[in-house]
Amino acid sequence: MWYSINKIIKPDSLKEAYSLQNKTRVLFSGGSYLVAEKNPSIQSLIDINDLVGHGVTASMEGIHIDAGATLQTFLDTVESINSECRLLKGIKYSCPSKQIRNQRTFGGEIGKGRPNSEIMVFLHAVNAELTVIMETEKTVSIRDWNGDGIITKISYFPNQIDGIELERFSVLDSAPALVIVGAIKSGDHFEFSIGGSSGTIQTFSCRIEEWSENKNLAWAKEAVNAFVANHFGSLEYKEKLIATALQRVGETL
């Protein structure tokens, strides 16, 4: 660990764990983000590893992922059932290192909420359902989740989706993407989730017949406001990338 950590708390229940959280006490499961960051303001870790499930169940009706399941567990479970699953590719891009995939949990990945995580953009695109413990247990759409509570399960339902696409633009395959667009076709409409080097993941939707290049350009113009310029691209450039990604996934769907 690091010098500011002076206590590891093992609560008896997730409700207790939830009540213990504050700025100096944070949840600990896989720990891959925490250890990398070594935030000196954190003094205690609340170990919930034994309180969350670690399994993945997959069928065409629904994919159910326990919050404690590692990214690698998902790959190992789903790859043999459906090697075309777009989330598999997203996981490999989000976390290219198998060693870290063996450590990093789905709950931690969502809790961290990286907008440049292909996993997050995918789960936003499919509008995954989160089971969350607070004072009580409830389910909430990932798009609506405000970060409060402890995630215990992530579910999404492929049978409600007619097509899924994920496009990413990164300087290298192993590098975090500048722009990620996840899209689904469901019934008579498209839904596009946009992430990357931005502050948040944004979702746009329209009826298929209304989708056009001009709509993409308008969405890109709006979405880029959440992005940051960095050494790999200005905002003007990222707006162009968003529009191109929207166009490509839309055309593919």
Place this chain on the structure above:
Amino acid sequence: MKVVGQKTRRVDGLSLAKGKAVFADDMPKKDFLFAKILHSPIAHGKIVSIDKSKALALDGIETILSHEDFEPHYFTTAGQGYPEPSPRDTSMFNKTMRFVGDRVAVVAGTSLEVVEEALALIDVKYEELPAIFDMEDSLDNETVIHPGKDGFSFLHDASRNIAANINEELGDVQKGFDESDYVFEGTYYTPYAQQCSIEPHITLTWLDENDRLIIRTATQVPYHVRRVVAEILDIPVGKIRVIKPRIGGGFGGKQEILNEEVCSAVTLDTGKPCRLEYTREEEFYAARSRHPQKVTYKIGLNKDLMMQSIDMEILQNCGGYGPHALTVMSVSASKTLALYRAPNVKVTANSVYTNLPPAGAYRGYGAPQGYFALESIMDEIAEQLNVDPIELRKKNYFREGEEVPIAKVLGEGREGFPVILQSNGIDACIDRGRELIDWDTLKNEQKSGVFRRGVGMATVAQASGIAGIDMGSVFIKMNEDGSFNLNMGATDLGTGSDTALAQIAAEVLGLPVEKIIVISSDTDTTPFDTGAYASSTTYVTGAAVKKAAEDVLSQILEQGKKILEVEEASIVNNHVVSKDGKSISYEDICIKSFYTDHQTQIQAVASKVSYDSPPPYNATFADVTVDTETGFVKVNKIVSITDSGQVINPQMSEGQAEGAIPQSLGMALSEHMIFDDKGRPINTDFENYHIFTSIDMPEIIAEFVHTDEPTGPYGAKAVAEIPINGPAPAVANAIYNACGVRIRECPITPEKVLNGINQLNI
């Protein structure tokens, strides 16, 4: 040859594969103190006060050392021959901070955690000074980064912020331009880039039973470490032993005395063993990197495409201090100007100080920067004259038997030695690469659509060690079982040089490599070597190995003849065999020599300094696809063909090329260290600094053409650095071929490409 030129298992392969304790940190550290550096948070300023009291009060903190604890003593951190050509502008702890990351203090304690806590408790007050972050603003700036002080030496002109300068001219360059039919000029930029060795800098120090200071460190230059630490801490060289275990990569970054003196100071202060390891983040801002350069080439040619004049101008950013400031840009010039023949050549170069991290040695040592410029402008010239870039190049190469005049002018910080080419396989490299990349088809095919494919190429040269400076020495002794100890100061930094050198010894002695026991890089037990840099080990130390092994072989023959009591004999299959059929094995010769007959230890020492430094050559071809809607570049294939003379170990030589190519692709497309407007580093991890990893790699074909270099051991030349010079310009040229966009600044980011495409309106 039975061993040289053959694939051979690495002498350290099994221990590495088994995860044995081979690296610096692989030892019990029960009583070790952990040390960390407190780095400057400001880019330029003076320390007004340091209050260590709160940190020292922590339980477990043993010592905190800063500039107040030492008399100022100026040295260079560059691990180079003595006297070093780099400016002596650094002291172990400075009162003036010259970059974010400069050393303020070292804290040592019983655990890493308590040391990290102590770092946060040291109260340092600074008086900030104006800072310079742009090398183009540095020259003659009113802010002087190293105002003149007693103790500094070898700075070119401190008052103008010039750490080092080169002004050389051969012939009359202006007259050459006046007489040229065509004159072309271009300016090219390369940024800060990090070596990214998998093992960061790490040093462990302790006092042995005789109170000698032992330094176990990840270094490319153990003898320079010993000399420089002795000088800084004012202790005799004989009181220091430096051990270089296996290294997890160096690439020039460990051609530096970086933390060895600090860790040693803690041990001498406390009497306790100490360990100091950089984090990845510290590697980015407090270690060393590649010098950013702005290189302008002006080239004059006649209608027959023969070059008449080359004018090269370099502006180099050496950061807050000047390790390798002179020699890196000297190599930028000397290696590039050794490729093409022109009667008039001029070099003007300035290495200037800024308040950014000091740069240093990085594989290629200035040549990658120089070749990005030269091989880009060669492509531009070919395009503008509508000639095949390969034909343009072939017309202008130096050829076998010709002298390369620049080599004599630009040595390692002083005049060099003449180079007369005795082997040059550049044509064969080009012809093979041209075939493997399918040059003629891909270059000329119609470019259309969103995804456009193109090919580019570059030809490059390097050197084989530094003539008249690099020295290798070895000691070989025979054992009773017919094995031989090969002790040498040469530093294997993961390259496999221990194996290649063992192969040379084995070839001479007529043995399998398994009979050669390599012990290297321990200043107590192995003889002097300048270290692993400048692509010198195979060529220079290899020659010393061959010389010593030949001496041993001769002794074996003589001893065998004495034991057999014959006048004439020869060596056949590890036996000394007389004409009348009597024979004695190596093993029996050694046993008898030890215990019964003409008792002696069969052994030899040899040293080698070469006044030659034959250039290896390489042709690199790149096949890329450009996404014209986004500017993203996908490298499909790299073909790298090298003339390294006689390759000693083909497998490891291929490995050198395969390791160099991703580093150069990173230079071309993704790697650059960046800083905010206060000089603070921004991308200090691999999430934000993008190196090519295995999943990013294109298809690679790395081959070698055979030449026989008469000055090299068994005809060998160097291989270590040269494959890094070509990929970046080859990719830039391939992008141009694909979409017509010429980018003169690395890295060639997608946005730059897209902006270029938009300007072309394609």
